[in-house]
Amino acid sequence: MYRKFTLATVATVALVGTATLVACSNSGTDEGTTVTTSGSASAADSASAAAPAEAVETQLFGASSTRVINDELTRLAGELDPPQDVALNNDGSGTLVTQLNEGADADVLITADTKSMDQAEADGTVGEPQELAANSMVMVVPAGNPVGIRSVEDLDGVDLVLCDPQVPCGGVSEQLEKLNDLDLTPVSLEGAVGDVLGKVTNGEAEAGWVYRTDALAAGDDVEVIDIPHANEASTTLWVATVNNSPNPEAAEALAKLILSDEVATRLEEAGFTPSN
Structure with a gap:
């Protein structure tokens, strides 16, 4: 049996089809906008993640003899996460210990002998020292x-x-x-x-x-x-973090760097005998 289609029926089908096409078209536009917005957010997140971390300012009190590794040490500190901008104070070990005891701000101390570091410990200005290298x-x-x-x-x-x-x-x-x-x-x-x-x-x-x-x-x-x-x-160099460091985490990171194999290599090239 054949079904008869009247003009009204055809018109109705046409209207439905048109409405469906419009709906699909609008739906596609919304999805495209959503994808574009998501992509922009993702790009922004990536840009934010790629932005370099702000450098942390630290202060190293180093015995006069250690100035020969200043350039390499500051370069390596700049590669830490977060990077560090290290200010250097090179002087006689006794002078540095006295400055700390008088309240000078610092994060890490390196002395050129055991006696000076012992005095800093007795003053209560530093944590537990670690042996760094020997010099003659x-x-x-x-x-x-x-x-x-x-x-x-x-x-x-x-x-x-x-x-x-x-x-x-x-x-x-x-x-x-x-x-x-x-x-x-x-x-x-x-x-x-x-x-x-x-x-x-x-x-x-x-x-x-x-x-x-x-x-x-x-x-x-x-x-x-x-x-x-x-x-x-020969004399022994020691390194220790300073107890009143403004940034204890950064101080620990800097001390760890100074005791690292990378710095030991530079110390040896400079004429020291590294302890590690």
Whole structure:
């Protein structure tokens, strides 16, 4: 049996079909808008995630001898998460310990000897220290060795500069003087090993006793003469976080970096003997 379609029926079908097409068209537009909005949000989230973290400002109090690794240390600190912008204060260990005890702001302390770090612990200014590296002393003379010094036995009448006994490099110098049965008469005693080196390189002194690391850093500006028994009077560097650090987490991260294998490699290149 065949079904008859009237004109009204056809018109009704046409209207329904048109309505359906409009509905589908509107639905598609809504979905497209939703997808576009979702994509924009996702891109914004990605941009936000890709934005570099703001650097945390930290302060490192480092013994004068450690200045030779300053550049590498600040570079590596800038690669931490979050990155750190490290301000450096290099001076004699005793001076740094005194500054901390007087309330100076810092996050990490590195001393060039055990005595200074022991004092910082006794003052209650630092946490538990960790052994970092060892250093030993050599004698340096200006490039060309103007007065012809060949050994520690040639220092009579020479303008010799040493560290003050109150700082680590001075304590080591005193030990070496005794070990070598010498009676030295330095023309000046300096508060930091860098000052001893400076007087030799600028011609104010004819010889000076400095750490091996300082001699290496000076390059062609000096000539190096070994001091007998130097290994018997080596000094140990220590690192510790500061108890009143404004940012304890950043202080811990910086101390961990200083004790890392990466920094140990740089220490060795600079002439230190790393402890790890």
